[in-house]
Amino acid sequence: MNITISGHHLEVTPALKSYVTGKLDKVLTHFDDVVDAKVTLSVEPLKEKDGQRAECNLHLKGTDIFAESSNTDLYAAIDDMVAKLDRQVIRHKEKTQSHTREAGKHAAAE
Secondary structure, three states: OEEEEEEEOOOOOHHHHHHHHHHHHHHHOOOOOEEEEEEEEEEOOOOOOOOEEEEEEEEEOOEEEEEEEEEOOHHHHHHHHHHHHHHHHHHHHHHHOOOHHHHHHHHHHO
16 A cells, blocks of 8 residues: 655655554554555644644545544644544445345344
């Protein structure tokens, strides 16, 4: 899987890269069919509040998942974005899983 991290009005340091990849690795343990991930970190200096922004676009087999978050702290924005991605990936995995086992149990009970 390929992870691309870019910055807008921001230099992406090795500490930021390792933080983002560490957080995304936890999300990717739920689902193995991730093709690539594109993360954009940005700073809007003219905004008074929520000037730090994190966006991520996950390309999965068959669909794309997008999440974004804004906060005054960039690390908090990354944490919020990863939590949103985690919920979306789990929901997508539940939708795509086969439910034949449940049907077999129901048919055997009747």
